[in-house]
Amino acid sequence: MSTTEMPVEATTTPSLGVHALRDLRARRKKNRLGELEWFEAAYQVYLVALFGGGGLLWLSSLVGDQKLSVVEAADVARNAPALLGLVAVLAVVLGLRSGSQGGPLALEAADVTHVMLSPVDRLQxxxxPATQRIRSAVFVGVGLGGALGQLAGRRLPGTSFAWFGSGALFGFTVALLWVGAALVAHAIRLPLVIATVIAVVGFGWQGVALAKGIPGPANLYGSLALWGWRQHPVDVVALVVSLGLLVTGVALLARTSLDALARRSSLVTQLRFAVTMQDLRTVVLLRRQLTHDQTRARPWLRLPTRGRTNVIWRRGWHSLLRLPAGRLIRMVALAVGAGACQVAAYRGTTPAVLGTVVLTFVLGLEVLEPLSQEVDQPDRCDGLPIERGDLMVRHLLAPVVALIPFSAIAATTAALIESSKSNDASGAFAVAGLLAFPTLLAGAAGAAINIVRDAPDPFSGTNQQTFMPPEMAGFSTVLRTLVPLAVSAVGALSVVIVRQAVIHDGPNAAVPTAVRAMTAGLLVVAGVATWVRMRDRMRRSIRAFMSEGHAHTQQQRSSR
Amino acid sequence: MTVALSLRGLTKSFGSGDAQRPALAPLTLQVAQGQRVAIVGHNGSGKTTLLKMAAGLLDPSGGDVLVTGQPGGSPAARAALAYLSDHPTFYDDLSLREHLEYVARLHGVADWADRADQLVAKVGLSDRVDDLPTTFSRGLRQKAAITLAFVRPFQVLLVDEPFVGLDSAGKAALLELFDDTSTRGAALLVATHELTFVNRVDRLIALADGELRYDGAPGETDVNELVFHT
Structure with missing residues (x-):
């Protein structure tokens, strides 16, 4: 074969393709606006305003209005730049990790096939999509930064308006930093391991800066947030760096990997839908897929091939022993975070309980992988000669045992932090030891409800949902989200009960109260296990009862 | 003979460290203008990986792709190469006609309408042209994807499992389109398990476990042996 290359025929005019792209996008936008349900959109805005405003008012009431003393204000001025710098480091780390895993852009699958494979200039x-990504990040950053800045302004020198502005500026700068870091990391194909090294170094350095008062890599970012109080012109460097990173990232857009875009396209669409539906478990599952979080091909330990152990218990361990290292590290971090939040709640910051609820709930979702797998394969599950409730409740056993080491980690974290601040180390270890397992167990119980309710319900098909009035459907969705979290909160609140007992009855009340709180938590967990086992049977009974009533009514009508 | 597609040491591995799994061993081959090539191999042999890398949808672990002498992924290469995937994707807010217009115009084809009508008639979708392809059955989606691949100009056509889900009329229409493709001088690479198609090609490439097992004329080997027993 001759190696003469075929000349490229000028079959296309790239500018024509760009015009087509613009035309069609404009037409699709018009179509979407035409099909928009304005009432539904207004309802969404109403919900966001209601919950967002309510949340802001609640935070506002926690902050209070009293101005800080001169000494306290000086303390803030000294430590805030390094502390807030941690937020900037977090933004860089998240951006780099997102970029190295194929983020931050997500296109429709059809765009990847039809637009990205066409000769249209890829930068164009x-x-x-890049502008949309930047806009949404900036919107969140400015909104959150402005709101928190305004709250800070109520206790620190300076006007609320100035603090709102500096908070918004900080949020803007951090948002640009995140998107810029992600775009650049993607374009240069930054390996994930390098992103992890940068994360460790960045957090380490900034952490030392906070502890020792030395300059940290992101102090200028933190200092920018204090412009509502005092202005250091050098802080503008942070803004320039963020803008520079973003411009570089945008300039490198043409280097975006189609491989990553193709992989992310369908996952991100599903993720957005799951977020819209407040489907926490699906969000976690899709996040795992987006980050290539795959189970290990070979388990950490091989179970003996012979033996007469229960097959469901064995299947559970087959799953848990395949959790990848990254996921195990994340689970350890969740346990450490939960322990730290419980200490914060014990020392008076009650809202930290919310942190515990979320962390233990997510830890529960992670550890309940065998149950999730069973629920996600309904055909397989329903084909087994065993009552579904019995099968599911037995799937809880291996995860419950797997929670024990994570409880030990959470308890040790909480006890170490608390004993460093008080003189009663043994008391701290005793209370933490008693409360950790039930707290994590309650978190997992909430997660179990979240998972089990996703199982197909043969007794109330989709018709029931379809004919539900919209206002009830919305309420039902919120309720479905909140009930699992409320169950997870039962364990997290135990530390507040112990705190109140200590305040009223002295330190000696801590351990007895912890035992009572632990018992209450375990009772709730037992209730959830019973619900998992009996759910189908209860629904079957209710359905039979309703059918019987319906038939009876029909009979009465026909006899009239 | 002029080269339409050139793969030089193209290789792909998935995973990293101990879990690294080779999907395609370094592969070098050239496909001439007008040549019809069938790629066969068992499931997981690397056919789709090869086509996706050639199309630019999958980043290779090594090697490079030249399409009509231009680096793979460059605008000129994208203008010259069409890829018909085994999982067609569509916009959920565009009808088939609007898809055809969009794809044709993205490729700089201004007078697309007649060509689109002919293609749609050929695959038997004339009465569905104003419907949304996302609502089509598997076979109709495949037919819609075929019209999108052929509504634009190309010099290399990569096709992955095109016969799956097609009825006999659809298969016949597709084979006619393949004939037209090679008649007008474009190179055609089709990954398939359809052994009847293998008899219609000039060249057969067999892959097994990501490695090239055969590259030659189809009549000189036992295709069944290659596909099912390699």
């Missing part, structure tokens, strides 16, 4: 084609 990707400019709009």
């Amino acid at each position: 084609a990707l400019l709009r």
Whole structure:
């Protein structure tokens, strides 16, 4: 075969393709606006305003209005830049990790096939998705930064308006930093391991800066947030760095990997839908897929091939022993975080309980992987000659045992932090030891409800949902989200009960109260296990009862 | 003979460290203008990986792709190469006609309408052209994807499992389109398990476990042996 290359025929005019792209995007936007349910959109805005405003008012009431003393204000001025710098480091780390895993852009699957494989200039084609990504990040950053800045302004010197502005500026700068870091990391194909090294170094350095008062890599970012109080012109460097990173990232857009775009396209669409539906478990599952979080091909330990152990218990361990290292590290971090939040709640910061609830709930979702797998394969599950409730409740056993080491980690974390601040180390270890397992167990119980309720319900098919009035459907969705979290909160609140007992009856009340709180938590967990086992039977009974009543009514009508 | 597609040491591995799994061993081959090539191999042999890398949808672990002498992924290469995936994707807010217009115009084809009508008639979708392809059955989606691949100009056509889900009329229409493709000088690479198609090609490439097992004329080997027993 001759190696003469075929000349490229000028079959296309790239500018024509760009015009087509613009035309069609404009037409699709018009179509979407035409199909928009304005009432539904207004309802969404109403919900966001209601919950967002309510949350802000609640935070506002926690902050209080009293101005800080001169000494306290000086303490803030000294430590806030390094502390807030940690937020900037977090933004860089998240951006780098996102970029190295194929983020931050996500296109429709059809765009990847039809637009990205066409000769249209890729920078032009990707400019709009990139702008949308930047806009949404900036919106969140400015909104959150402005709101928190305004709250800070109520206790620190300076006007609320100035604090709102500096908070918004900080949020803006951090948002640009995140998107810029992600775009650049993607374009240069930054290996994930390098992103992890940068994360360790960045957090380490900034952490030392906070502890020792030395300059940290992101102090200028933190200092920018204090402009509502005092202005250091050098802080503008942070803004320039963020803008520079973003411009570099946008300039490198043409280097975006189609491989990553193709992989992320369908996952991100599903993720957005799951977020809209407040489907926490699906969000976690899709996040795992987006980050290539795959189970190990070979388990950490091989179970003996012979033996007469229960097959469901054995299947559970087959699953748990395949959890990848990254996921195990994340689970350890969740346990450490839960322990730290419980100490914060014990020392008076009651809202920290919310942190414990979320962390133990997510830890529960992680550890209940065998149950999730069973629920996600309904055909397989329903084909087994065993009552589904019995099967599911037995799937809880291996995860409950797997929670024990994580409880030990959470208890040790809490006890170490608390004993470093008080003189009663043994008391701290005793209370933490008693409360850790039930707290994590309650978190997992909430997660179990979240998982089990996703199982197909043969007794109330989709018709029931379809004919539900919209206002009830919305309420039902919120309720479905909140009930699992409320169950998870039962364990987390035990530390507040112990705190109140100590305040009223002295330190000696801590351990007896912890035992009572632990018992209450375990009772709730037992209730959840019973619900998992009996759910189908209860629904079957209710359905039979309703059918019987319906038939009876029909009979009465026909006899009239 | 002029080269339409050139793969030089193209290789792909998935995973990293101990879990690294080779999907395609370094592969070098050239496909001439007008040549019809069938790629066969058992499931997981690397056919789709090869086509996706050639199309630019999958980043290779090594090696490179030249399409009509231009680096793979460059605008000129994208203008010259069409890829018909085994999982067609569509916009959920565009009808088939609007898809055809969009794809054709993205490729700089201004007078697309007649060509689109002919293609749609050929695959038997004339009465569905104003419907949303996302609502089509598996076979109709495949037919819609075929019209999108052929509505634009190309010099290399990569096709992955095109016969799956197609009825006999659809298969016949597709084979006619393949004939037209090679007649007008474009190179055609089709990954398939359809052994009847293998008899219609000039060249057969067999892959097994990511490695090239055969590259030659189809009549000189036992295809069944290659596909099912390699």
